[in-house]
Amino acid sequence: MTRQEISDGLWAVIEPLMPSTTGRSRPWTDHRLAVEGIAWKYRTGAPWRDVPERFGKWNSIYKRFNRWAEDGTWEMLLAEVQKQADAAGKIDWVVSIDSTIARVHQHGATLKRDTGGSANHKNPRFEPPDHGIGRSRGGLTTKLHLVCDGRGRPLGMMITSGNINDTAMMTAVLENVRVPRAGKGRPRTRPDRVLADKGYPSKTNRAWLRDRRIAATIPERNDQIAHRRKKPGRPIDFGDQQQGRYKGRNVVERCFNRLKQWRGIAMRSDKLARNYRAAVSLAATLIWIKTDLPPPA
Template sequence: MARFDLTDREWAILEPLLPGYGKRGGRWRDHRQVINGICWVKRTGAPWADMPARYGPYQTAYDRFRKWAQDGTWARIRAQVIALAQAEDDIDWDAQADSTIVRAHQHAAGARKGGSSKDSQARQGLGRSRGGLTTKVHVICDGRGRSLATRVTPGQASDTRQLVGLLDRVAVLGPSGGRPRKRPDSLTADKAYSSKANRAALRARKVKALIPERSDQKANRARKGSSGGRPPSFDPAAYRKRNQVERGFNRRKHWRGLATRYDKRIDSYQATLDLAETLDWLRATPDRSP
């Protein structure tokens, strides 16, 4: 087994979740071999053509990666692995939210599909600033830093405006199916997420907010006197546990294909996130085999 290959335990969990091999054409190359090749490319950040021959033709790995990115297979596998963790009661529902900036390589630019270059970049989750092209990854994770919901935007996107959309993406199926769980017990986030709209959205969902108030908001409330209302509740001791979301980012940025964006299409970059997060869930979950 090579450095980035799936272990036998990981493959035993993933294999039943994968699509069939199909009936048209010749014999399909083994899914495990192809996924190992995809992991090698995304972990190293190397071009597809440099994929080692032991994983088969690089075009096969690329085609399967793109096919599963477009039809949502990677996202479905990730959701099913999280559902398995929920069935084991292995999710810490004291959630955390944050974002990270990812520098986009020059090869990530150029995906055009009508409209101006600026519009095309925005649709592909690319923003331009003094530092060049950037992408921002917004995440809500569980209390152990494992992603529950992810959103990719252009790099200049405001954190505070993404929180409600992220909350709407949290949906974890239970062991017996039925309605998915969409509500964490609490949500910890930094001052960038402090706004009336976000606090109201969390209250409406009955989610305890652990978000410090910004200094300008404190001053504005003080100026209004009694009409400014009471300060929001805040637990400094619980807030200290917020480092788990940062640890989750650090684990996933070991994947050089995530730490620097090489993918032109936003669905390919999201699929890379889905794959990395799937393996993060598998590797952070204790082995309960006899």
């Protein structure tokens, strides 16, 4: 007996959302073994060639994963489970935003840094020019910027190099939140409130949130407080009520903790940021299903 990577209950939810196995010149084999193999690879952090034969040929599994990363299947799968949760009223729209660093394994750092595509962050499947790999104090690193709902489920994400400042990425990450509606209507993109730490309190970010009527719970940094004392201005409201709300920001840290239980996410070995994002999307989809969506009867 071997431990299943995808339980029967999880697969009952995922299977109807997967691409059809027919309608191709060479029909796909059953998707479940391939998804099981992909999940095994990222849970263990093993190379593709070490995926056990019980899941099928490693090269076929990789090609399927890469094809679906390229055409956006993994992001669409995540969007679908978010849509189902939203239709059931199970999304807490008081969101938290933060980032986490992942070291880049030497197997993932073999491409030149200027061989990616254009930096169009509004396309979730774009490939950054530097492939989301940069040099910081920790060496070659990549950064996962993520916004989650009030229950710690991922809503939107972006992959950048590890030396990118959090403040500069806040608006781009929040613009990545697009939860489809079950019926007619545009996807929901605006949360009720944003919780963030002292890495995000710039005037530009606060103005952007005000323009969209999004409430903010973001403390000021000490240097900002000192600067306002020299040039008196309107202080940021961060009283007892705001401090109470701020305690809920830890859900994003718990979300990172769950994602990084997958060793292939905790340390990046993917050459392409697109593929690394696809792996995070798969793990995020399983988080949503496990927390909220029961298998169909």
